Amino acid sequence: MEDMKEIIKTYIINEYVEDDSEVTYDTPLISGGIVDSFSMVSLKRFLENKYKISIPDDKATPEAFDSVNKICILVNEYLK
Amino acid sequence: MAYSDKTRGAYQEILTGMKDAGLLKVERYIHSAQAAEIEVEFPAGAPLKKVINICANNYLGLSSHPEVVKAAHAGLDSHGYGMSSVRFICGTQDIHRQLEKMITKFLGTEDTILFPSCMDANGGVFEAVLTKDDVMISDRLVHASIIDGIRLCSAMHDTYKHSDMAHLEEKLQLHNDKRLKMVITDGVFSMDGDMAKLDQMADLCEKYDALLFCDDSHASGFIGKTGRGTHEKCGVMGRLDIITTTFGKGLGGASGGCVSGRKELVEMCRQKARPYLFSNTIAPPVVAGVIKVLEILSATTERRDKLEKNTGFWRKGLTEMGLVIKEGDTPIVPVMLFNAKLAQDVSRDLYEEGIYAIGFFFPVVPQGQARIRTQISAGHEIHHLEKALDAFRKVGKKYNILGKSKQEIIEKYGI
Numbered sequence: 001m002e003d004m005k006e007i008i009k010t011y012i013i014n015e016y017v018e019d020d021s022e023v024t025y026d027t028p029l030i031s032g033g034i035v036d037s038f039s040m041v042s043l044k045r046f047l048e049n050k051y052k053i054s055i056p057d058d059k060a061t062p063e064a065f066d067s068v069n070k071i072c073i074l075v076n077e078y079l080k
Numbered sequence: 081m082a083y084s085d086k087t088r089g090a091y092q093e094i095l096t097g098m099k100d101a102g103l104l105k106v107e108r109y110i111h112s113a114q115a116a117e118i119e120v121e122f123p124a125g126a127p128l129k130k131v132i133n134i135c136a137n138n139y140l141g142l143s144s145h146p147e148v149v150k151a152a153h154a155g156l157d158s159h160g161y162g163m164s165s166v167r168f169i170c171g172t173q174d175i176h177r178q179l180e181k182m183i184t185k186f187l188g189t190e191d192t193i194l195f196p197s198c199m200d201a202n203g204g205v206f207e208a209v210l211t212k213d214d215v216m217i218s219d220r221l222v223h224a225s226i227i228d229g230i231r232l233c234s235a236m237h238d239t240y241k242h243s244d245m246a247h248l249e250e251k252l253q254l255h256n257d258k259r260l261k262m263v264i265t266d267g268v269f270s271m272d273g274d275m276a277k278l279d280q281m282a283d284l285c286e287k288y289d290a291l292l293f294c295d296d297s298h299a300s301g302f303i304g305k306t307g308r309g310t311h312e313k314c315g316v317m318g319r320l321d322i323i324t325t326t327f328g329k330g331l332g333g334a335s336g337g338c339v340s341g342r343k344e345l346v347e348m349c350r351q352k353a354r355p356y357l358f359s360n361t362i363a364p365p366v367v368a369g370v371i372k373v374l375e376i377l378s379a380t381t382e383r384r385d386k387l388e389k390n391t392g393f394w395r396k397g398l399t400e401m402g403l404v405i406k407e408g409d410t411p412i413v414p415v416m417l418f419n420a421k422l423a424q425d426v427s428r429d430l431y432e433e434g435i436y437a438i439g440f441f442f443p444v445v446p447q448g449q450a451r452i453r454t455q456i457s458a459g460h461e462i463h464h465l466e467k468a469l470d471a472f473r474k475v476g477k478k479y480n481i482l483g484k485s486k487q488e489i490i491e492k493y494g495i
Contacts, residue, residue, distance in 0.1 A: 018241070038230075042238040045254060 009068045025069045030062040053078040114143040116459040131436040132464045134454045140383045141459025143333035148369045155368020175367045182374045188317040191346040198326035198337030199225040204353030205339050206233035215255040218264035245280050252288040267296035267310030273412030278314035291321040301330035302384040332373040336362035387458040394456050397469040402483035411456040419493035423450040433471035448495035
């Protein structure tokens with residue numbers, strides 16, 4: 001779980017953060033303006049490719065993607 | 081009456097909020113034809129003021145060129161004022177198809193379709209050629225019209241960091257299982273004046289079997305040795321799949337735009353692009369004007385050569401004066417001021433000195449990157465540019481920003 005959190009956090013920092021802003025496991029990503037609605041699509045796709053899962057579109061909500069911790073909970077639901 | 085006081089009040093509140101935040105856009109009325117020197121009424125009701133214009137997209141100085149004006153007059157006489165129809169009903173004249181063929185030849189593509197504007201071309205092209213099984217991968221700084229077109233398209237959308245080729249390659253790998261992939265960029269980016277790395281992008285697109293799309297609105301007619309655009313400058317003519325461009329900037333400055341590229345993609349636009357299907361195309365006199373523009377530019381590179389020379393003179397002058405500018409070699413030369421109020425103050429003072437240049441600040445550009453965007457034209461003579469440099473020197477001294485670094489300006493004025 002810690003590995004997964006770190007992998008996702010690192011991906012988000014590399015992908016979306018263009019200054020030295022800190023991102024923690026609880027930092028609000030969508031409501032905090034770090035990840036916009038366009039970018040949610042690529043984040044979902046990254047998770048699906050990385051963890052070989054399929055997240056239904058209706059589960060990939062801004063709420064479910066709003067922090068690293070929440071994303072990990074979502075991914076774990078679909079991990080076999 | 082549905083427009084109640086409550087409704088009116090709601091809109092007034094929004095507009096007041098915009099005004100209080102300094103975000104209300106105000107038009108300045110120009111009483112002359114578009115040119116290097118114009119007569120401006122600003123604010124409304126003020127006496128006319130003759131100023132040097134360094135913020136138009138009139139890169140080649142063709143907006144009021146006598147031959148172009150004459151051709152538009154002739155087009156008006158021979159083909160009338162309007163078409164009163166969309167293209168596929170009874171709104172296509174011989175000159176519309178003639179212009180499409182001329183653009184195809186000029187850009188070195190397979191075919192071209194006209195649109196009422198490049199905004200419409202970008203708004204319609206993606207949905208016409210892509211489906212939900214495809215992916216669009218766009219530079220994060222593409223023009224707003226591309227973003228709107230992407231929003232209207234059912235294909236998946238992803239972005240890569242501005243001009244970051246390693247990041248683009250990661251995205252091409254990430255989406256390699258999609259039916260079609262399209263990489264989307266501006267040729268010259270309108271706010272920073274930098275150029276896409278089309279040579280590297282074309283290589284990546286070949287490697288990953290992706291389509292390459294480029295909006296060359298700020299390049300067509302003057303970038304590249306013969307002014308064909310960014311693809312000529314980068315040595316990739318014939319390797320782009322779609323080019324969109326406008327006739328509202330360098331190519332005469334009136335209106336209209338096009339999608340030019342692979343013939344199947346152009347045909348898909350002719351069958352499916354909604355701004356083409358549901359709107360009149362470019363009016364006959366404008367078509368006749370653009371045809372003349374292409375004749376002028378195909379006969380000689382004199383105008384783009386002069387623009388290149390003017391741009392070099394301008395960039396050198398600003399740099400030697402000690403202003404912070406965005407590096408590059410395009411005629412879009414942003415003078416960086418970083419602070420929004422400073423950008424507005426400098427713009428106002430330049431106007432007092434007879435120089436018309438506009439301040440840009442958030443949300444048009446990112447927070448802390450406020451600037452005066454200057455744009456050079458082949459219509460400028462060296463004496464125009466010398467006068468504008470003198471004005472920048474005077475105003476720069478007043479605000480003590482000459483010879484100051486980005487950090488020093490930010491320390492003095494904040495962001």
